[in-house]
Amino acid sequence: MLLNDEEKAIAEGAQGEAARMCIEQQIEVGDFFGAERFVPVSNVHMMGDYEVMGNAGQSFLQRLLDAGGKVRVGTSRNAQCVEYEYSQRLRQSVELVSHEKDVRKLLGALGIWTVDTCIGYQTLYVPRFGEHIAWGDTGTVAYANSVLGARTNYESGPAAIASAITGRTPAYGFHLDEVRRPTARIVLEAPLDDVADWGALGGIIGDRVRDYWSVPAIVLAPGVRGPSPDELKHLGAALASHGSLAMFHLVGVTPEARSERELGTKPLRDEFSVTRADLESFYERTTPADPAVRLVVFSAPQLSLSEIETIADAFAGRRIAEDMTVLITTNAMVKAAAASTGIEGRIAATGAMLLQGTCWYIMDPAEMQRQFGWTRVVTNSAKLANIIKAHGYEPILRPTQVCVDAAVTGAVR
Amino acid sequence: MSERIFTCERALGPATEATVLVSMRTFSPRYDLDRENGIFSRSDHPLQGQRIAGTILVSPGVQGGIAGGWAFMMMRGRGVGFAGLVFGKVNPVMVQGAAAAGIPILAGVDPAIFEVLRNGDHVRLEPAARRVVVLPGPSYG
Numbered sequence: 001m002l003l004n005d006e007e008k009a010i011a012e013g014a015q016g017e018a019a020r021m022c023i024e025q026q027i028e029v030g031d032f033f034g035a036e037r038f039v040p041v042s043n044v045h046m047m048g049d050y051e052v053m054g055n056a057g058q059s060f061l062q063r064l065l066d067a068g069g070k071v072r073v074g075t076s077r078n079a080q081c082v083e084y085e086y087s088q089r090l091r092q093s094v095e096l097v098s099h100e101k102d103v104r105k106l107l108g109a110l111g112i113w114t115v116d117t118c119i120g121y122q123t124l125y126v127p128r129f130g131e132h133i134a135w136g137d138t139g140t141v142a143y144a145n146s147v148l149g150a151r152t153n154y155e156s157g158p159a160a161i162a163s164a165i166t167g168r169t170p171a172y173g174f175h176l177d178e179v180r181r182p183t184a185r186i187v188l189e190a191p192l193d194d195v196a197d198w199g200a201l202g203g204i205i206g207d208r209v210r211d212y213w214s215v216p217a218i219v220l221a222p223g224v225r226g227p228s229p230d231e232l233k234h235l236g237a238a239l240a241s242h243g244s245l246a247m248f249h250l251v252g253v254t255p256e257a258r259s260e261r262e263l264g265t266k267p268l269r270d271e272f273s274v275t276r277a278d279l280e281s282f283y284e285r286t287t288p289a290d291p292a293v294r295l296v297v298f299s300a301p302q303l304s305l306s307e308i309e310t311i312a313d314a315f316a317g318r319r320i321a322e323d324m325t326v327l328i329t330t331n332a333m334v335k336a337a338a339a340s341t342g343i344e345g346r347i348a349a350t351g352a353m354l355l356q357g358t359c360w361y362i363m364d365p366a367e368m369q370r371q372f373g374w375t376r377v378v379t380n381s382a383k384l385a386n387i388i389k390a391h392g393y394e395p396i397l398r399p400t401q402v403c404v405d406a407a408v409t410g411a412v413r
Numbered sequence: 414m415s416e417r418i419f420t421c422e423r424a425l426g427p428a429t430e431a432t433v434l435v436s437m438r439t440f441s442p443r444y445d446l447d448r449e450n451g452i453f454s455r456s457d458h459p460l461q462g463q464r465i466a467g468t469i470l471v472s473p474g475v476q477g478g479i480a481g482g483w484a485f486m487m488m489r490g491r492g493v494g495f496a497g498l499v500f501g502k503v504n505p506v507m508v509q510g511a512a513a514a515g516i517p518i519l520a521g522v523d524p525a526i527f528e529v530l531r532n533g534d535h536v537r538l539e540p541a542a543r544r545v546v547v548l549p550g551p552s553y554g
Contacts, residue, residue: 025509025512025513028425028512029425029505029508029509029512031425032423032424032425032508032512032520033423033505033508034423047479047480047482047483048483052443052480052483052484052487053483053486053487054448054449054483054486054487054490054491055487055490055491056486056487056489056490056491057483057486057487057490059490060486060513078479136479136482137478137479138478138479153505154478154479154504154505154506155479155482155505155506155509156479156481156482156483156505156506156509156510156513157479157482157483158482158483158486158509158510158513159482159505159506159509159513172505173505210439210474210476211474211502212475212502212503212504212505213502240478241476241478242476243476244439244441244474244475244476244478244504246504366447366454386444387443387444389444389455389456389457390443390444390445390446390447390454390455390456391454392454392456394456
């Protein structure tokens with residue numbers, strides 16, 4: 001990589017040992033990907049809690065702090081693994097809660113905002129078109145690149161912190177124009193009605209176009225309406241989860257695809273359609289042999305206020321079944337809004353739990369399975385349905401109303 | 414029997430030698446592993462139940478995301494992690510995570526390697542030369 005004078009000085013330790021350690025690792029990664037230079041970043045979003053980093057990560061943070069580490073741009077933290085208010089009810093271990101509090105202190109000392117959210121782009125910081133950022137959490141990256149037109153690669157926890165401390169990131173991948181052009185064209189022929197439908201679309205495309213360096217361009221067939229911001233959120237999260245994709249275009253909707261002509265002429269590697277039958281088949285993959293369920297989760301990504309209100313409406317005054325657990329996750333900002341608007345009270349009246357600052361799949365769901373005996377989980381999140389198999393669960397992906405009905409009746413259809 | 418060499422497009426990290434785990438599935442630490450104990454835990458994964466400590470993973474690609482950035486460091490700290498990684502296609506997180514954990518990663522490997530390698534084969538990773546050397550052993554011949 002070519003370094004400017006400031007970057008050379010950082011590499012020589014002029015801005016402290018922590019910055020030197022960080023830029024050394026960034027140069028190693030930049031060289032790997034053939035980056036020619038660094039690009040300054042104006043905002044960082046990092047993933048880092050005890051569940052994902054363990055003692056080794058905690059020690060890494062302490063080393064940075066001891067070496068004088070301090071972030072130099074606004075840096076937010078992704079969802080954390082603990083819900084302090086509900087930790088006992090959800091039987092989260094005392095050790096996990098204690099470790100997480102220690103991690104939180106370390107992050108705070110580094111200057112990181114421990115806002116614990118994976119939907120900061122809906123509630124906290126919205127980068128402008130063309131802005132270079134360094135974000136972690138795959139769904140946030142897909143949303144930033146695709147919907148906002150900002151520029152970021154997937155940044156792991158340590159890499160995001162490095163960017164926050166040096167104020168820059170190697171210029172490769174989605175920081176470059178040529179990588180952002182579409183490599184596949186998909187025609188959506190089915191009208192979609194729910195966030196789960198858009199997540200399923202992301203799952204179908206991600207399973208087929210499975211490569212970080214691929215960029216699908218989705219074309220809406222005549223009569224198919226475009227998605228809401230929450231539906232775009234689920235589309236991006238599922239594309240990232242199933243396909244490791246960091247960007248998509250939706251022609252006529254996303255800012256770098258106002259028309260197909262604007263997308264350029266890069267040769268396409270794939271071209272196909274998605275029909276209602278494809279979507280039904282995707283749902284069918286998670287149809288259980290036994291319809292009895294005891295757990296319904298709305299999470300991954302955290303929910304916006306309108307998503308929570310949709311769930312409250314779907315309950316229509318009903319309560320969850322006996323021996324049923326319903327978990328809804330969001331961030332502190334949305335939860336405060338839910339409280340002030342009365343939506344939180346409507347959720348509480350159903351018997352569901354509204355958790356803040358976390359996402360269920362990072363709350364040690366394998367331990368919850370041992371504690372509560374849960375085997376299946378019903379969800380409207382295609383991302384969660386994909387992830388949760390690693391923790392021994394049988395996922396059942398369904399539209400929001402079907403999930404709510406399962407919560408009320410104890411059976412999924 | 415002699416060594417067989419497969420080239421890669423990109424690489425970083427120190428040279429190392431170990432036995433391999435070959436997975437034809439795209440890989441994600443969060444989706445596939447019990448990261449506390451270093452075991453493939455995904456219910457429908459062909460390697461389910463396999464311990465990964467000290468092995469080199471060879472896989473055509475990756476999926477999902479960001480957790481890999483901490484996962485390799487965490488598992489190495491617990492003594493249950495991979496000794497190295499070889500991929501066809503790769504995303505930045507795997508590379509950033511390997512760099513942070515101090516383990517070698519090679520990407521863009523010659524796809525012919527998947528026709529040759531079997532679980533338990535012994536290989537040497539040479540990142541500086543961007544190559545994987547398959548060493549003579551019982552299953553490779």
